Amino acid sequence: MAFLMAKTQLLGMTRDELATFCVALGEKAFRGKQLFQWLYGRSAEHFEDMTNLSLALRTRLSDVAEVGELTLVQRQISRKQDAEKLLFRLPDGFQIESVMMHEATRRTLCVSSQVGCPIDCKFCATGKMGLLRNLSAGEIVNQLLTAQRVCRTNVTNVVLMGMGEPMNNYDEMIKACYLMTDEEGPNLGQRHIVISTSGLIPKIRQFTEEGHKFRLAISLNATTDEVRDKLMPLNRKYPIADLLAAARAYTAKARQRVTFEYVLLEDVNDSLQDADRLKKLVAKIPCKVNLIPYNAVDEHFRRPSVDRIQAFYQRMQDAIVPVTLRWSKGDDIDAACGQLWTKAEHASSGQMMPLAVS
Numbered sequence: 001m002a003f004l005m006a007k008t009q010l011l012g013m014t015r016d017e018l019a020t021f022c023v024a025l026g027e028k029a030f031r032g033k034q035l036f037q038w039l040y041g042r043s044a045e046h047f048e049d050m051t052n053l054s055l056a057l058r059t060r061l062s063d064v065a066e067v068g069e070l071t072l073v074q075r076q077i078s079r080k081q082d083a084e085k086l087l088f089r090l091p092d093g094f095q096i097e098s099v100m101m102h103e104a105t106r107r108t109l110c111v112s113s114q115v116g117c118p119i120d121c122k123f124c125a126t127g128k129m130g131l132l133r134n135l136s137a138g139e140i141v142n143q144l145l146t147a148q149r150v151c152r153t154n155v156t157n158v159v160l161m162g163m164g165e166p167m168n169n170y171d172e173m174i175k176a177c178y179l180m181t182d183e184e185g186p187n188l189g190q191r192h193i194v195i196s197t198s199g200l201i202p203k204i205r206q207f208t209e210e211g212h213k214f215r216l217a218i219s220l221n222a223t224t225d226e227v228r229d230k231l232m233p234l235n236r237k238y239p240i241a242d243l244l245a246a247a248r249a250y251t252a253k254a255r256q257r258v259t260f261e262y263v264l265l266e267d268v269n270d271s272l273q274d275a276d277r278l279k280k281l282v283a284k285i286p287c288k289v290n291l292i293p294y295n296a297v298d299e300h301f302r303r304p305s306v307d308r309i310q311a312f313y314q315r316m317q318d319a320i321v322p323v324t325l326r327w328s329k330g331d332d333i334d335a336a337c338g339q340l341w342t343k344a345e346h347a348s349s350g351q352m353m354p355l356a357v358s
């Protein structure tokens with residue numbers, strides 16, 4: 001009885017891993033470097049495109065390996081044309097989302113690190129899915145490679161702020177970040193990648209000790225443990241004081257600022273007393289604060305009125321640290337912070353695009 005062997009997925013492999021793979025096929029190790037350049041630098045989707053490999057090797061690769069599959073299911077463009085939400089299907093049928101944001105000179109891609117998320121933040125659509133599985137490094141990088149082809153643009157910045165808690169998929173996420181910054185690959189600057197965490201302190205410490213240059217953002221969202229316990233259940237394990245201590249240690253070792261994200265929720269964390277407490281909490285940490293008016297996911301939370309948002313922002317103006325008010329892009333296509341949720345049929349007020357990938 002013949003068994004079909006699963007093909008090896010090449011996207012996600014490092015240069016050394018590809019060299020080892022080529023040697024195992026009876027090829028010279030330098031073929032691994034050539035494969036690396038095709039996969040990550042030239043974003044090749046098919047072995048037949050890899051024209052500096054012999055025909056025999058290309059045929060052999062087709063027999064035993066796959067580049068890595070990410071199928072575009074839906075592309076939505078916001079009314080202002082400043083954000084595009086891309087829905088992808090993975091080989092096992094799960095779906096994930098990435099969001100491309102267009103600014104003057106920047107193209108920022110928000111990528112997912114997990115299918116669903118185990119953290120269960122109460123204001124977040126992805127949290128309602130629970131964790132279905134981790135993404136591999138290849139699946140994380142492939143969001144970047146495919147988004148660049150679909151949107152016909154070069155991404156300048158990546159934020160790991162899509163579906164999932166990146167620090168909960170630490171090894172694959174870090175591996176993906178290094179692949180995205182490789183000079184022979186997408187070649188992003190390390191400081192152009194932001195890893196956003198809900199506050200998994202042991203992983204923040206590990207990240208600090210390992211000395212990576214990628215930037216760190218922490219989703220804070222409350223100024224008291226009482227409120228944060230309710231919004232983000234992981235706060236019961238990793239309370240605010242410990243989280244801020246970990247953030248301070250990171251800034252000291254990395255010699256770069258941390259960003260605190262603060263989603264404004266009406267009558268939950270948007271009072272002027274909250275603003276005063278927030279200023280005090282972050283005063284001794286080299287950081288900046290991003291205030292993000294909530295994007296409606298369900299009826300349990302509401303976005304504060306513009307007056308309340310402005311009042312909070314004004315109250316923060318004498319903070320020692322820089323504070324910005326960030327209106328999310330793409331909220332009309334559910335592409336804004338906390339809105340990612342893989343239901344292709346979910347709200348679709350934006351413009352649908354045909355699924356041309358290349």
Ligand code: SF4
Nearest residue numbers: 117119121124127164
């Ligand atoms: S906000 Fe982030 S960490 Fe929290 S549930 Fe949503 S995806 Fe997970």
